[in-house]
Amino acid sequence: MTATLSKPALRIGPYQVDPPVVLAPMAGITNVAFRQLCREYGAGLYVCEMITARAVVERHPGTMHMMTFGPNEKPRSVQLYGVDPATMREAVKIIVGEGLADHIDANFGCPVAKVTRKGGGAALPYKRKLFANIVRASVEAAEPAGVPFTVKFRVGIDDEHHTFLEAGRIAEAEGAAAVALHARTAAQRYSGKADWSQIARLKEAVTSIPVLGNGDIFTAHDALRMVAETGCDGVVVGRGCLGRPWLFGELEAAFAGKPIPEGPNxxxxxxxxxxxxxxxxxxxxxxxxxxxxxxxxxxxxxxxxxxxxxxxxxxxxxxxxxxxxxxxxxxxxAPFPADALGPRGRQGSPGKVTLPHGWLDDPDDPCVPEGADMMHSGG
Missing domain, CATH: 1.10.1200 (Non-ribosomal Peptide Synthetase Peptidyl Carrier Protein; Chain A)
Incomplete structure (x- = not known):
């Protein structure tokens, strides 16, 4: 399949991302080696595996090693996890002040129990004032250096607690350079199908900054279809590239309207x-x-x-x-197998999201969840 998209080029802050493709940060996967391998196939934005704001502030040696970039890697992109506006502000100040990265993305989408039970990841956007405070503090720290700060989140905690539309509007109002939606709830984890219609709804609600879509992009055709169906400004690719770094070459060809290369033998x-x-x-x-x-x-x-x-x-x-x-x-x-184009990586089963006691009582409570800021790994 070939296609030519008439949408304007994706811009995240000062950076043009062409094709409009982002490698999702994946813990234990998107280190400098894997990112370089992917970059050898196609252009885009390649995000370092997630690090915690607290670990940056404390200059945790393992974390500083994870923030390794290739000599020609531009823009250097890192994902930051945090639950405390003050810690996030300080971590962003360190990153931009020492020139450690050119783009910072914030993780509000992690569904792992050890994160959500402390109010972090996909649980946090439910606390809209705390969420706004974190985004505002981070943007204020990044803006003077011209470093764009973006936000990634999920549809919500579960089907009874959707947060993505409000989170998108808040992030836009607080100065985020773009938002990305993984079109699943935290309760779904990585199971079932991503609901791309929610990406379309977010695109209608957030109008002044790019909206990126994430979830179930396993082929270049999937990426073109997501953009066509939702109107999103770009796609975020996670599990689809596991064991298939050449997917980024296929995506580059598809977005340029060129024939998609055959899979390798x-x-x-x-x-x-x-x-x-x-x-x-x-x-x-x-x-x-x-x-x-x-x-x-x-x-x-x-x-x-x-x-x-x-x-x-x-x-x-x-x-x-x-x-x-x-x-x-x-x-x-041996030729590339036709049945190897579907889902790969973790899928698992849906389940109840583990939350702090009383977490759902007051969405306007701006208090920082106890203990969550001490984590050195967000899963």
Whole structure:
């Protein structure tokens, strides 16, 4: 499928994002190695895995290492998690004052229980005054340096507590440069289908800044369809690129109205996997790199005729030499499987969202949730 979209180019602050494609920050995935691999296929905005504001303020060594960018990576984009306006303000001041990033995105969409039980992530926009205070403090700290601050959130806590329209209007009013909606509730987690009609509703409600859509973009066709159906200004791609960094090349072609490249054969996938390993070793050293690589194996080989014994060995690989030995045993001519274009990554089941006691009693309570600001990982 090819198409030419007549929408104006996506701008986030001073940056033109063409094609209008954003790599979603994914914990343990979107480190500098994976981002570089994706960037080699196509342009867009590639967001570093989430870091916590508290960890930035305390200069946590692991966090500072996570904020590593490639020498040619522009704009450098980081996602920040926080629940306290004062801590967020201080973290943003550090990031912009020391030139650590060119764009900051705030995470108000995480559905993980250890986050929501403390009022963070997807639980927080329900407290609209606290949400507004966080966005305002962050924008005030980022604005003097010309660093755009954007906000990502979900439809709401569950079907009885939708927050996205109000969150979008608040973020717009407080100076956010763009908003992104994952079109699921926190209760859905990653299960079921994303409700793209909610992205269209947000686009109607938020009119002066870009609205980005997220959820169930597994192919370039999905991205074009989301823009056509919702009117959103750009797309955010998460699980769809797991084991498929070349998806960004397909997206670039689709948005330019060019033929979408065919999926790679198994030999090309093996070459990409080997490149991923090299980049991880450069970033983290061989031991951590090979441990990290193991979780990507099932995604890279999804649908290919690899065989259960060889799959198990790939999933326990411990060195580049061993990886080369295993790659040599693959059928390099095996074509890309047509059934490997659907959902990948975590899906799970919907469930009740864990919230702090009394969280739903007063949406106008601006108090910072107790203990949530001490987290060093948002999941």
């Amino acid at each position: 198994l030999g090309e996938v093996a070459r990409v996997l080997r490149r991923h390993a090299e980049l991880l070793v450069r970033h983290d050293g061989p031991d951590k790199a090979m441990r990290d690589l193991r979780k990507h194996m099932a995604w890279y080989f999804m649908g290919f005729p690899v065989g259960s014994q060889l799959r198990r060995r790939f999933a326990m690989v411990s060195s580049l030499d061993e990886l080369d030995e295993l790659i040599a045993q693959l059928d390099h001519d």
